[in-house]
Every structure is written in C-alpha cells, then in structure tokens.
Amino acid sequence: xxxxxxxxALMPFLGHNNEVSSTHQNFTKQIxxxxxxSELVMTTTDGTMWLRSCVDGITVQEQGSVSLVVQDLFxxxxxxxxxxxxxxxxxxxxxxxxxxxxxxxxxSVEYDLNGDTGxxxxxxxxxxxxVCSVNVxxxxxxxxxxxxxxxxxxxxHYLNGMKLEIxxxxxxxxxxxMDGHRMAFAEIAREGEDDDSDQQDLHWHxxxxxxxxxxxxxxxxGEDDEAVLEIFREDENVKDISGxxxxxxxxxKTVLVTRLIDADFPEFRHIIPKQDPEHSFDVDxxxxxxxxxxxxxxxxxxxxxxxxxxFMSSSSDRLRMICNRDNTKExxxxxxxxxxxxxxxxxxxxxxIQYIKDALSAIPxxxxxxxxxxxxxxxxxxxxxxxxxxxxxxxxxxxxLVMPLRx
Amino acid sequence: xxxxxxxEPLLVQEACDAIIQAAQRQxxxxxxxxxxxxxxxxxxPMHLQSQSMLASRKLLHVxxxxxxxxxxxxxxxxxxxAMDKGADIVLVQANDLNPASQRTAWFKALAGASxxxxxxxxxxxxxxxxLMRRAEAKGFELTEAAAKLIAxxxxxxxxxxxxxxDKIALGAPAAPVDRKQLHEAIGDSTSFTIQRMIDCALGGxxxxxxxxxxxxxxxxxxxxxxxxxxxxxxxxxxxxxxxPHPHRALQSARVSQSRIGLLIGALERCPADLLNAAxxxxxxxxxxxxxAALGDPWRTLADICVLVSGVKLPWQTGAYLKPxxxxxxxxxx
Numbered sequence: 001x002x003x004x005x006x007x008x009a010l011m012p013f014l015g016h017n018n019e020v021s022s023t024h025q026n027f028t029k030q031i032x033x034x035x036x037x038s039e040l041v042m043t044t045t046d047g048t049m050w051l052r053s054c055v056d057g058i059t060v061q062e063q064g065s066v067s068l069v070v071q072d073l074f075x076x077x078x079x080x081x082x083x084x085x086x087x088x089x090x091x092x093x094x095x096x097x098x099x100x101x102x103x104x105x106x107x108s109v110e111y112d113l114n115g116d117t118g119x120x121x122x123x124x125x126x127x128x129x130x131v132c133s134v135n136v137x138x139x140x141x142x143x144x145x146x147x148x149x150x151x152x153x154x155x156x157h158y159l160n161g162m163k164l165e166i167x168x169x170x171x172x173x174x175x176x177x178m179d180g181h182r183m184a185f186a187e188i189a190r191e192g193e194d195d196d197s198d199q200q201d202l203h204w205h206x207x208x209x210x211x212x213x214x215x216x217x218x219x220x221x222g223e224d225d226e227a228v229l230e231i232f233r234e235d236e237n238v239k240d241i242s243g244x245x246x247x248x249x250x251x252x253k254t255v256l257v258t259r260l261i262d263a264d265f266p267e268f269r270h271i272i273p274k275q276d277p278e279h280s281f282d283v284d285x286x287x288x289x290x291x292x293x294x295x296x297x298x299x300x301x302x303x304x305x306x307x308x309x310x311f312m313s314s315s316s317d318r319l320r321m322i323c324n325r326d327n328t329k330e331x332x333x334x335x336x337x338x339x340x341x342x343x344x345x346x347x348x349x350x351x352x353i354q355y356i357k358d359a360l361s362a363i364p365x366x367x368x369x370x371x372x373x374x375x376x377x378x379x380x381x382x383x384x385x386x387x388x389x390x391x392x393x394x395x396x397x398x399x400x401l402v403m404p405l406r407x
Numbered sequence: 408x409x410x411x412x413x414x415e416p417l418l419v420q421e422a423c424d425a426i427i428q429a430a431q432r433q434x435x436x437x438x439x440x441x442x443x444x445x446x447x448x449x450x451x452p453m454h455l456q457s458q459s460m461l462a463s464r465k466l467l468h469v470x471x472x473x474x475x476x477x478x479x480x481x482x483x484x485x486x487x488x489a490m491d492k493g494a495d496i497v498l499v500q501a502n503d504l505n506p507a508s509q510r511t512a513w514f515k516a517l518a519g520a521s522x523x524x525x526x527x528x529x530x531x532x533x534x535x536x537x538l539m540r541r542a543e544a545k546g547f548e549l550t551e552a553a554a555k556l557i558a559x560x561x562x563x564x565x566x567x568x569x570x571x572x573d574k575i576a577l578g579a580p581a582a583p584v585d586r587k588q589l590h591e592a593i594g595d596s597t598s599f600t601i602q603r604m605i606d607c608a609l610g611g612x613x614x615x616x617x618x619x620x621x622x623x624x625x626x627x628x629x630x631x632x633x634x635x636x637x638x639x640x641x642x643x644x645x646x647x648x649x650x651p652h653p654h655r656a657l658q659s660a661r662v663s664q665s666r667i668g669l670l671i672g673a674l675e676r677c678p679a680d681l682l683n684a685a686x687x688x689x690x691x692x693x694x695x696x697x698x699a700a701l702g703d704p705w706r707t708l709a710d711i712c713v714l715v716s717g718v719k720l721p722w723q724t725g726a727y728l729k730p731x732x733x734x735x736x737x738x739x740x
Contacts, residue, residue, distance in 0.1 A: 155438070180437060180459050271460050299449075306453045325449065352457060381460060405456040406493065 001064030001102075002089035003035050006057070007080040013042055013053040013254070016218055018074040022046040031070035032121040035060045043123065044070055049212050050124035054253040061089070066102055067118035076104055076111050124257040127232040127248040132166050132204055134173060136251065137225030138188050138393065142175040143217050145186035145398040148358040150210045151179035158263035162213045164206045166231075172395075174203075176268050182355045183268060183381070184362070186398035204231075206247060207265050212258040219251055227251060271401065273381065277374035279347050281338040282387060283319065285369040288336065289360040295323040295332040296353050306352045308405050313338070313347040323353065341372065349375055349382070350405040359384045359400035378404055408492060410517050412501040412509075413526030417565040422524050423500050427466065430496050436462035443475040448483045455490060455497065464494045471501040476508055484513040488520040497521075529565060534558050538568055545576040548583035556586050599623060601636045604712070609640070609673040613716035620705075620712050630696045630704040637689055637711055640670070641682075647674055648682055676717035684723065685714040 014031075021044045022028045032043040040055045080086055086106040093101045104111040143162075151159035165174040172189040208216075220229075230250045248257040292309060299307035310322040319338045324331035363369060363386050370388040385399035411422045427438070437459045441451055455467050469487070471480075487497065499517055501508075508514055529537045535554045542549035549557075549572075561567035575584060599619040608616035623633070643660035650656035653674055657667050677685075692707040694700035710720055 178460065180461055181457055183460060266461055306450055306457070308453055308456075350456075352453065379458060401460070403458040403460055405453065406458055407456075 001033070001035050001066050002060075002062035002087065003040060004059040004061065004085050004087050005040070005055075006085055007077055007082055009055055009057040010077050012222060013055055014070075014074050014077055016215065016254070017042055017044040017051055017053065018070050019218060020044045020046055020049065020051045020215055021070045027067075027121055029069050029071070030067040030115075030121065031073060032065065032067050032118045032123075034065040034118070036063050043121070045122065045124070046211070048209065049215065049256065049258040051215065052124060052255045052257070056253075061087075064090070065118040066090070066100065066115050067121050068102060068113050068115040072113055076113075080106070124248070124255075125234060125246060127234050127246065127257065129233050129235065131231040131233050131247070132168070132170070133228050133230045134166060135225075136220055136223045136227040136229050138173060139229060140217070140220045140223075140225075141393070141396060142173060142186040142188065142398075143213065143220070144364075145362050145396075146175045146177045146184040147213055147217060148362055149177040149179055149182050149184035149400065150213065152210065154179060156180070158207065158261055158265055161207050161209045161261045163265040163268070164208065165203045166206070168202055168204060176265070178266070178268065181352065181403050182359070183271060183401045184359070184398075185268065185272070185401070186396065188393065188395050189397065190395055206231075207261040207263065208258060209261055212256070215256060216249065219254060219256065223251055271381065273374075273376045273383065273401075275376065277342060277376050277383070279343040279345065280341045280372055280374040281313075281319070281344075282341055282370045282372050283336065283338045285360055285363055285371045285386070286365070288371065289357065291321060291334045291336050292353060292357055292360070295321050295334050296357070298330060298332055299323055299325055299353070306354055308350050309353040309356065310350050311347060312349075315344045315346070319347075347375065348407070349378060350407060351382075351402055352405065355402045356384075359402060362400070375404075378407060408488075408497040408499070408517075408521035409524065410499045410501070410521040411524040411526065412499075412504050413524075413528075414503055415526050415528045415565055416502055417569055418526035418529075419500060419502050422526055423468075423498060426496075426498055427468070430466050433464075435464045435466050435496060437465035438468060439465065440468040440470060442470050442472065443480065444472040448479050451483045451487060452490065455487070455492065455495065464496070466496045466498060469497065469499045471499065471504075473503045473505070481511065481513045485516045488513075488516040529563075531563060534563055534568075537565075538572065541569065542572050542575070542584070545572055547576060547581075549575075550583050550585040552586040553584050553589045556589050599626075601628060601633055604633075605636055605640055606669060608712045608715045609669050611673070611676050611716050613713050613718045616712040616716060617709060620709050624705050630692070630708060633708055634689065634693050634696060634704070637708070638693075641686055641689055641711075641715075644670060644674060644677075644682060645686060647671075648679055673715060673717075677715055678717075680723075681714045681717065681719065684720070685711045688714065 017031055021031070024047060028044075028046050030044070034041045034043075035058075038056060038058075038060060040058050040060070041052060042055060043050060043052045045051070084106050086104060088102060088104050091101050091103045091112070093099070099114060099116055102113050102115055104113070146162060150162055154160055159179055162175060162177045165176075167173070172187065174185070174187045176186075177184050228251075232248045232250065234246060246257055246259050248255055250256075295309060296307065307323065307325075310320075310324075312320045312322065317338055317340065318335050320333060320335045322331065322333040360371065363371065366389070368388070369386060372383075372385055372387045374383040374385075376382060381401035381403050383399050383401055391398065409426050411419055411426070413419050439454055439457075441454045446454075451469070459465055487499075499521065504514070535551060535558060538554040538557055539549050539551070542554075557568055557571050561571065575589075599622055601623060604616055604619035604623060607619060620633075624630075643657055643662050646660055647653035647656040647670065653671060654667065657670055662670060688707050688710045691700060691702065692704040692711070695702045695704040695707060713720060
C-alpha cells in the first residue's frame with residue numbers, strides 16, 4: 001500500500017479515531033487503513049463500537065491495507081507541517097513473516113512504523129436497513145443539554161448512557177440522561193405534540209452507552225447544522241430495536257457503529273413533577289453560576305466527595321447561598337437578587353453543589369440569560385430551566401431535575 | 408443501622424451480604440458505598456443525605472479499612488451514629504478492627520446506635536462442628552473424620568474451608584462424605600512462610616515443622632532462601648551455646664528481643680551434638696543448592712528441622728548408616 005496525503009486531509013478524522021481506540025487489547029490500539037480507488041478508509045474500535053471514516057483528498061499510489069498503532073500515527077500526523085504532501089508506503093523488510101514496516105516520509109524526515117497486513121482486524125458489521133434520520137444541529141443541541149447527567153460506572157448499567165426517543169414520523173426527538181440523583185431532559189417537538197405521549201409504538205428508542213455519546217458529540221462538533229445523521233440497523237424483520245442490538249450512525253462519510261445497552265431505562269416521565277411548584281424564582285444564569293463557584297471555593301468538589309450548598313431566602317427578593325465545611329466553622333456565604341414568580345416565602349433547601357453547577361453550565365452562554373428555579377418540596381426534585389431569552393430552536397424544551405439533600 | 412466487625416473476613420462478608428439481600432427484599436432499591444480509604448470524611452454526611460429519584464429508600468454501605476481510621480475519622484463516625492437516617496439503612500463494615508479502636512468513643516457510639524454483629528474467629532475446638540453445619544447448609548453430610556481432614560488441610564482458614572465445601576457441594580454427593588472420598592477431592596491449600604516453619608522447629612514441634620517444610624517446597628520458595636534463613640538462626644545459636652551467657656551472646660548477635668526467648672528454649676532442647684549436626688547439614692545444603700555437592704538440598708534441610716526440634720536422626724542413634732545425601736562439601740583449595 002502507498003498513499004500521498006496532507007495533514008489537513010487526515011487530521012480531523014484521525015483525532016476521532018484516536019479517541020475511540022483503547023488499550024484493552026492489541027486490536028483496539030490499532031487503526032486499520034484501506035486504500036482503494038481514490039479514497040482511504042480508516043477504522044478503529046474499542047470492542048464495543050467502531051468508527052469508520054472515508055477520507056478523500058489523498059492520492060492512492062498503490063492499493064492495499066495495513067494496521068498500525070493509532071496513537072503513533074496520530075502523534076506523527078499531528079506534528080506534520082501544514083499543506084505538506086507526505087507519503088506513507090510499505091518498505092521491503094527481511095525476516096518476520098506477517099509483519100510489515102510502513103514509512104512516512106517528507107523532506108528529509110522519515111518515520112518507520114511496524115504494523116501488519118490488517119487481515120485479522122475485526123471489521124464492523126455492515127448495517128444497511130435505514131431506521132430514521134435526524135438533523136445534526138438539533139441533535140447536537142439536545143446532547144449538549146443532557147450529556148452531563150449520564151452516570152459513570154454505576155452498578156445500574158442502564159444509567160451509564162443516554163436515552164434517545166425519535167418519533168417515527170419525524171415529529172420530534174427526546175434525549176434523557178440520569179444518574180439516580182438528577183435528570184437532564186431535552187426535547188425538540190414539532191406540530192404541538194402532547195408531552196405525555198406514552199404511545200411507545202410511535203417512537204424509535206435507543207439507549208446508547210456514554211462513550212458512544214461522547215464520540216457522537218465529538219463527531220457532531222465539526223458538522224454543519226443542516227447536515228443529516230442517518231441511523232441504520234441490521235435486520236428488517238425485527239419490529240423494534242431493543243438492547244443488545246447494534247445500530248450505525250452515518251454523518252457525511254463517517255460511520256459510527258455502536259452497541260445499545262441491553263436494559264430498560266427508568267420511566268422518566270413519571271419523575272417529572274406535574275404540579276405547581278411551592279416556590280419558584282427567576283435569576284440571572286451567569287450571576288448564579290459565578291456566585292456558586294465563589295462559595296464553593298473552600299470546599300472540595302470532586303464527584304466522589306461532594307459538598308452541599310444551602311439556598312435560603314425569606315420573602316425578600318434576595319437569595320442567600322451558604323456553603324460550609326462539615327464539622328468546622330469555616331465556610332462562605334453570598335447573596336444575589338432574584339425575582340419571585342410564584343410562592344415567595346420562607347425557603348430553606350440544600351443541594352449537591354456539583355449538580356447545580358453542571359446544570360447551569362449546560363445552558364449556552366449569552367448575555368442576560370434568565371433561569372427559573374422551581375422547588376417542589378424537600379423530598380421532590382427541583383427543576384432548573386432557561387426562561388429568557390427564548391431557547392433556540394424555538395421548539396426546544398430543556399430542563400434539569402435535581403434531588404435536594406435531606407435536611 | 409448495622410455494625411458488622413470482626414477478625415474473620417469470611418464471616419464479616421457473609422453477614423454483610425445477608426443484610427444487603429434482606430434490605431433488597433424489603434424494597435431498598437438503591438445502594439451507595441463509602442470507602443474510608445478513598446473517600447473524604449467530610450463527604451460522609453452527604454452520602455447519607457443525598458436522595459434518590461428512583462427509590463424511596465436506600466442502603467449506605469460504609470466500609471472502614473484499617474489504617475484509614477485516624478483521628479479525623481472520629482467525629483464523622485460519631486455524627487453518623489447520631490444522624491437521623493429516616494427510612495434508610497446504614498451498614499458499617501469493619502474488618503480487622505484492633506482492640507484499641509474498639510475502645511474508642513466512635514466505636515461505642517456506633518455500637519450503641521446500631522445492631523452490632525461481631526464475627527470473631529471460630530475457635531479450633533468448634534471448627535469441626537462449624538464445617539459440618541456449613542456442609543449441611545449446602546445440602547450434604549460431612550463425617551467428622553472428613554471435617555477434621557478439611558480443617559487440617561486448610562489450617563483453620565475459614566475462606567479456604569468454605570471454598571473446599573463449595574467445591575464438594577458442586578458434585579452434589581448423595582451419601583455422607585467421608586475422609587476417604589475427600590482425600591482425592593481436595594487439595595492442600597495451606598501456605599506458610601519460611602519464618603513460621605523455622606519458629607515451629609525452634610519451638611520443638613518437629614512434625615509440624617516438617618509438614619511446613621515440604622509444603623514450602625511445593626510452593627514457590629527456593630531452597631537457597633531457606634538456607635539463608637537457617638543461617639541467620641543457627642549461627643547465633645552456635646555462638647550462644649559456646650558462651651557462658653547465652654542471653655548476652657544472642658543480644659550481641661543482634662537477635663531481636665522478641666525472639667530471644669524462643670532461641671533460649673531451643674538451646675535447652677537441642678544439645679551440642681545435635682546443633683553441630685545441624686550446622687554440618689546446613690553447610691551441606693548450602694553446597695548442594697549451589698551445585699557444589701551431590702544430593703537434594705530439601706532433604707538435608709528437612710534434617711535441620713528435625714535436629715533443631717531436639718530429635719535425634721535415625722543414624723545418630725546407630726539404627727542406620729549415615730544416609731548418602733549427607734556428603735561432605737567439596738573443599739576448594
């Protein structure tokens with residue numbers, strides 16, 4: 001195999017491939033390159049998902065395939081001078097059957113990498129049956145509003161991922177993630193669809209693992225808002241897609257094949273409070289976030305070692321936030337202006353500070369963003385959502401539910 | 408709230424598992440754990456106070472690891488005992504608490520506020536009964552002789568015994584299991600250190616020392632390590648035997664204070680001719696493991712175990728000729 005390429009042609013794809021690979025197994029460290037016609041197909045896997053990208057804008061001198069260590073290739077290509085045409089080709093070696101050496105060469109620089117012919121590299125299944133397609137800009141918005149609430153390494157494995165519900169008639173998408181103490185919900189609905197649609201048959205359901213979501217977010221980052229993501233599955237005959245199956249997602253010339261989590265996601269619609277809140281107030285998002293970060297300075301806020309923040313108010317239009325170190329008199333407090341929208345009165349409630357920070361950080365940064373904080377009691381989840389300016393796109397409905405701490 | 412502690416890891420673990428399973432049957436769906444060695448003590452109350460969206464009750468599993476129970480632990484643990492837990496269950500698991508920690512204020516506070524389960528080691532005289540009851544619970548019968556064999560093979564290690572019983576239960580035997588069937592079924596899973604073997608010989612228990620010696624041969628120990636360890640013991644012993652003040656001689660040979668009593672006891676048991684024979688055997692074994700003399704170093708080292716225990720070897724009583732595995736080391740000129 002022999003190709004000529006530039007850093008610009010390979011780099012964006014190679015970065016995504018590098019993130020998919022893992023060090024568990026020999027083949028998960030490798031990238032499989034196949035040159036044919038006028039394009040190069042690059043594949044990496046971590047054993048549960050595959051990322052396959054077609055790169056054009058390169059010159060194939062000699063067809064063939066090879067497997068190389070992805071991290072080495074990534075480091076070399078990242079360090080190349082821009083717009084320089086570089087050649088990658090096999091050089092004749094003696095001895096060792098099965099192995100081969102590839103040389104990357106430009107000017108007077110040469111890198112030699114050991115690899116193999118790539119015959120044993122486990123390729124992804126070809127999934128050909130189309131399921132549905134999603135607007136990239138919308139999906140990106142939904143993921144940004146929800147990804148932070150996915151659990152990491154929870155024993156309830158169905159929480160280590162994100163649930164996507166895509167209406168079969170293309171009328172809306174819902175993304176939900178939760179870790180048992182908080183839930184992030186985002187929905188784009190068209191045609192005034194009613195919220196309580198328990199009509200499961202009208203939707204495709206996907207429960208995607210958190211690593212697939214992270215990779216998908218990286219892929220979507222560089223794409224045009226109007227682009228379309230197509231979802232494929234393996235078998236026409238199966239009525240619905242369930243866990244354990246694989247799906248493939250295609251954006252442009254990149255295909256991500258991933259397994260789904262084989263479990264039922266909790267009934268999240270039952271958790272969303274329907275009643276009117278006991279208290280609710282509007283507050284400037286940036287001010288609230290800054291104040292929370294200020295009071296949290298003295299406490300250690302790693303996810304494993306959480307700290308709490310007290311929200312307190314009397315009926316005045318001031319919210320007091322207090323963050324104490326346990327068992328000591330050390331701590332910090334601050335106050336900021338709020339506007340009551342319902343039930344002004346005595347408020348005393350306590351949250352995990354990290355959860356509030358995550359929820360506020362997920363709201364896109366802009367001038368004068370108002371968030372509404374709705375409290376439903378000390379043993380029900382409180383709701384945080386953006387109220388002004390109107391969310392974009394206009395059909396977006398996103399909020400985060402956070403369980404308060406018991407007093 | 409439950410407090411499970413004790414020196415027997417198997418029993419502590421099984422007690423905790425039973426509590427967790429009972430809680431799950433009562434509909435406690437959520438479980439979180441706090442490890443005293445990785446988590447910050449300050450976050451302990453938060454672990455209890457955080458509420459779940461998916462379950463109304465939860466179980467907090469607090470695991471106290473020895474070595475992480477410094478002064479900083481006292482106050483959070485006392486607070487934990489005093490805190491309002493609502494409908495939640497707190498399970499405190501402490502393996503290997505030393506007696507000093509059991510006299511502390513936090514331990515008393517925890518024990519006072521909870522159901523305390525002390526899983527102490529099973530005494531040797533009750534071990535046979537324990538093994539037989541455990542076999543019964545697994546659905547088969549174990550004869551007393553068979554239980555004794557398991558106890559001997561596992562040296563009273565409960566985890567190893569439980570594993571052996573589980574292994575037998577896999578075969579689902581219909582008739583009572585006796586010693587003869589067991590002999591083939593279970594392996595020798597004891598493990599010893601060289602130090603324990605030497606101490607045993609110095610204590611005068613030749614049979615047990617020999618058993619440990621041959622067991623060491625089957626594990627990863629090398630004969631040269633054993634030669635080196637014996638040298639550390641026999642040379643001070645020789646010096647002490649030659650000195651009018653054995654105690655002082657051992658001190659000046661830098662034997663640690665705690666072991667001097669053991670060595671003095673061995674000197675009384677082991678007269679000069681046995682000690683000299685042991686030193687000869689050590690020289691032979693040293694040469695044998697270096698390949699400078701013929702013979703098996705393990706057999707020569709076994710003789711040392713016997714001699715140091717104060718027992719004469721057969722050839723010393725004149726019953727047999729000196730065995731061929733004691734050639735004199737070749738002298739290099």
